[in-house]
Amino acid sequence: MFDPRWIRENPDAFDAGLVRRGLEPLSAQVLALDKTRREAQTQAQEVQSQRNALSKQVGAAKAKGEDAAEIIAEVGALKDEHARLEEAGKTADQALKAFLEGLPNTPAADVPEGADEADNLEIRQHGHAPTFEFEPKQHFEIGEAMGRMDFEAASRLSGARFVVLRGALARMERALGAFMLDLHTKEFGYTEVSPPILVRDTALYGTGQLPKFADDLYRTEDDYWLIPTAEVPLTNLVAGSVLSESDLPVRVTALTPCFRSEAGAAGRDTRGMLRQHQFSKVELVSICLPDQSDAELERMTGCAEEVLRRLGLHYRVMLLSSGDMGFSARKTHDLEVWLPGQDAYREISSCSSCGDFQARRMDGRYRPDGEKGTRHLHTLNGSGLAVGRALIAVLENYQNADGSVRVPEALQPYMDGAEVIGGDG
RNA sequence: GGAGAGGUGGCAGAGUGGUAAUGCAGCGGGUUGCUAACCCGUCUACCCGAUAGGGUAGCGGGGGUUCGAAUCCCCCCCUCUCCGCCA
Numbered sequence: 001m002f003d004p005r006w007i008r009e010n011p012d013a014f015d016a017g018l019v020r021r022g023l024e025p026l027s028a029q030v031l032a033l034d035k036t037r038r039e040a041q042t043q044a045q046e047v048q049s050q051r052n053a054l055s056k057q058v059g060a061a062k063a064k065g066e067d068a069a070e071i072i073a074e075v076g077a078l079k080d081e082h083a084r085l086e087e088a089g090k091t092a093d094q095a096l097k098a099f100l101e102g103l104p105n106t107p108a109a110d111v112p113e114g115a116d117e118a119d120n121l122e123i124r125q126h127g128h129a130p131t132f133e134f135e136p137k138q139h140f141e142i143g144e145a146m147g148r149m150d151f152e153a154a155s156r157l158s159g160a161r162f163v164v165l166r167g168a169l170a171r172m173e174r175a176l177g178a179f180m181l182d183l184h185t186k187e188f189g190y191t192e193v194s195p196p197i198l199v200r201d202t203a204l205y206g207t208g209q210l211p212k213f214a215d216d217l218y219r220t221e222d223d224y225w226l227i228p229t230a231e232v233p234l235t236n237l238v239a240g241s242v243l244s245e246s247d248l249p250v251r252v253t254a255l256t257p258c259f260r261s262e263a264g265a266a267g268r269d270t271r272g273m274l275r276q277h278q279f280s281k282v283e284l285v286s287i288c289l290p291d292q293s294d295a296e297l298e299r300m301t302g303c304a305e306e307v308l309r310r311l312g313l314h315y316r317v318m319l320l321s322s323g324d325m326g327f328s329a330r331k332t333h334d335l336e337v338w339l340p341g342q343d344a345y346r347e348i349s350s351c352s353s354c355g356d357f358q359a360r361r362m363d364g365r366y367r368p369d370g371e372k373g374t375r376h377l378h379t380l381n382g383s384g385l386a387v388g389r390a391l392i393a394v395l396e397n398y399q400n401a402d403g404s405v406r407v408p409e410a411l412q413p414y415m416d417g418a419e420v421i422g423g424d425g
Numbered sequence: 426g427g428a429g430a431g432g433u434g435g436c437a438g439a440g441u442g443g444u445a446a447u448g449c450a451g452c453g454g455g456u457u458g459c460u461a462a463c464c465c466g467u468c469u470a471c472c473c474g475a476u477a478g479g480g481u482a483g484c485g486g487g488g489g490u491u492c493g494a495a496u497c498c499c500c501c502c503c504u505c506u507c508c509g510c511c512a
């Protein structure tokens with residue numbers, strides 16, 4: 001959400017950001033609405049000031065036992081005028097807000113120009129793609145052959161884009177989540193949180209999913225929403241609050257199920273468990289001072305990368321182009337893990353700095369040391385990592401010719417020391 | 426689900442129609458050998474203004490009544506207690 005005052009002072013920067021997002025310049029429209037709003041507000045306040053003064057006179061007159069009918073009649077006229085002006089101000093204010101809340105965040109200066117993922121920039125790689133003496137299989141072939149990944153059962157229960165994991169694979173999914181949480185809490189200073197996964201409208205508005213992306217979400221009959229990511233409850237932890245500098249940075253992590261309707265992805269990635277309506281994910285969220293958020297994004301990306309390194313998985317880090325970034329982000333790193341079965345890199349983490357875009361929507365502020373007033377916080381979020389996709393990556397990268405799968409060393413302590421899982425796991 | 430109580434500044438706590446007491450804490454300033462005590466100031470958002478400064482709003486949220494609402498009326502949210510149900 002943009003600050004109208006910032007747009008007033010930097011209309012060109014505002015328009016440039018929209019253009020980089022593939023939108024039209026809109027500052028003229030915003031400024032016109034803003035002007036209407038302020039004029040109505042100023043006039044309404046002047047009338048109100050008169051009203052207040054006259055009302056005081058009524059009180060004073062009555063206290064003295066005098067007749068106040070004349071003053072009361074005078075105030076009555078002001079009342080209608082005030083109502084009219086206030087209404088005009090409110091209408092303009094709501095129009096401005098409705099306009100602004102649908103606009104995506106301005107890309108950071110170092111975000112590459114581009115229309116879509118084809119313009120993303122590879123920043124670095126780590127490790128090498130493993131070589132196989134045989135034709136590597138895709139994760140669902142491995143899992144189904146093991147008898148531990150059951151799409152038919154899931155389909156009977158819930159339909160397409162669900163999976164039932166059994167035995168060693170269910171165990172490995174749990175191991176992955178536990179391993180990631182331990183890494184982030186013990187080594188990177190994140191505090192583990194167990195948040196609600198049903199949330200209200202306001203929480204989703206705060207992080208930017210609403211009002212624009214309601215189609216991507218699941219809603220309950222009593223008007224809760226299932227979270228599409230733990231970014232929503234974790235970031236909204238600071239909604240409506242004023243922190244002091246000594247509280248910052250706030251670093252929190254959570255392992256939660258995530259629910260997405262995948263409304264725009266019909267027909268894409270239909271085989272396997274790459275794109276599901278429900279998946280679990282370890283999320284990282286940082287809340288920090290404005291001048292720390294650039295460094296925090298690098299740090300957070302490093303935390304997510306470390307998961308892949310410990311799992312011994314080959315990946316690359318992409319800097320998303322202006323056209324491929326999410327609504328609330330001002331800069332995003334994607335981690336893409338190598339999947340031998342697919343012979344492709346696939347997204348397994350996305351780490352974004354949102355600047356004050358979300359903080360403004362949810363009114364999360366801090367009080368600068370030695371300064372009067374408050375400023376909005378900066379928020380960041382990142383997957384650390386998507387657990388379902390991490391399971392896929394382990395299966396495809398650690399597969400053996402006989403259909404068994406080696407367990408990465410980092411995971412073995414979480415799986416009773418098992419080094420290999422196979423059909424009898 | 427039923428019945429009831431409540432929501433006022435960082436905290437505590439008054440205020441049932443006349444425009445938010447008071448106490449404590451924090452911060453800034455004054456006074457002052459030092460400390461303590463004491464005195465003054467110190468909320469947030471927005472609007473007008475070059476500045477100084479001025480104004481409007483805010484007592485959980487939103488409407489309404491009234492010249493005037495923390496106070497009266499309506500709707501909603503949240504917290505707590507008891508009962509019922511329940512992992």
